[in-house]
Amino acid sequence: MPDNRIITVPREEIVFPEQTIAKLAEYCGEDEDLIGEWKNIADEAAKHSVPKGMYAILPIELSGSRIDIGGIVTENDFVAEHFSKAGIHRVFPYIATAGEELLEWSKTITDPILAYMLDQLMNSVVGIAAAKTTQAIRDEFRIEGRLSAMSPGSVSKWTTTMGQPYLFDLLGGQAVVKESIGVTLTPTMMMLPRKSVSSIGFETGEHNFQMCQYCPRLDCPNRRAESMVAPRG
Numbered sequence: 001m002p003d004n005r006i007i008t009v010p011r012e013e014i015v016f017p018e019q020t021i022a023k024l025a026e027y028c029g030e031d032e033d034l035i036g037e038w039k040n041i042a043d044e045a046a047k048h049s050v051p052k053g054m055y056a057i058l059p060i061e062l063s064g065s066r067i068d069i070g071g072i073v074t075e076n077d078f079v080a081e082h083f084s085k086a087g088i089h090r091v092f093p094y095i096a097t098a099g100e101e102l103l104e105w106s107k108t109i110t111d112p113i114l115a116y117m118l119d120q121l122m123n124s125v126v127g128i129a130a131a132k133t134t135q136a137i138r139d140e141f142r143i144e145g146r147l148s149a150m151s152p153g154s155v156s157k158w159t160t161t162m163g164q165p166y167l168f169d170l171l172g173g174q175a176v177v178k179e180s181i182g183v184t185l186t187p188t189m190m191m192l193p194r195k196s197v198s199s200i201g202f203e204t205g206e207h208n209f210q211m212c213q214y215c216p217r218l219d220c221p222n223r224r225a226e227s228m229v230a231p232r233g
């Protein structure tokens with residue numbers, strides 16, 4: 001059983017950039033009433049947000065495609081190759097979530113435009129949860145260089161089916177994750193609440209690994225690095 005750390009982001013640290021609110025308000029067009037309603041919803045969303053994260057530090061041993069993290073073993077060529085290139089001896093599995101409180105409250109917004117805008121805003125909340133979780137890892141383990149994320153489901157070589165159960169096992173299993181931060185896995189390996197992210201954090205040093213480099217989804221608004229695998233036009 002790993003020595004998990006659990007964090008809850010304090011309410012005062014949930015601040016949406018004005019640009020994000022204004023950009024989303026463009027969906028309201030010239031409708032001043034709708035814009036006013038949107039601003040109220042954004043305020044309420046911040047009040048209902050209880051973003052959380054959990055993480056652990058575990059030793060890793062590699063042998064070919066065999067990956068042993070804290071005595072829990074899986075096999076994957078892609079993951080083993082990049083862990084090996086990074087030359088690591090420890091990893092930081094983590095899960096971060098916007099929190100079930102926000103997702104439950106979001107169901108009360110039934111106007112389709114406002115519901116869509118709120119859905120986009122909730123991406124910012126899970127972003128805050130992930131940023132606070134990785135910052136906590138950096139602070140606790142004094143990581144000053146790059147901390148990359150190996151996330152199940154971002155690439156076909158490590159699908160959610162391959163990676164998600166393994167990652168949950170690294171944090172003590174699905175029951176522990178549920179009890180700690182309220183995140184569960186569906187039979188199709190989706191996380192609930194759906195505004196959640198999971199990764200194995202690892203220090204990359206000179207091996208500047210970014211999942212986006214291996215992901216073909218060119219239309220992703222969150223892309224952080226150019227794709228090396230997407231078809232060229």
Ligand code: SF4
Nearest residue numbers: 154212215220222223
């Ligand atoms: S491009 Fe988007 S979906 Fe693909 S790995 Fe990057 S953030 Fe994830």
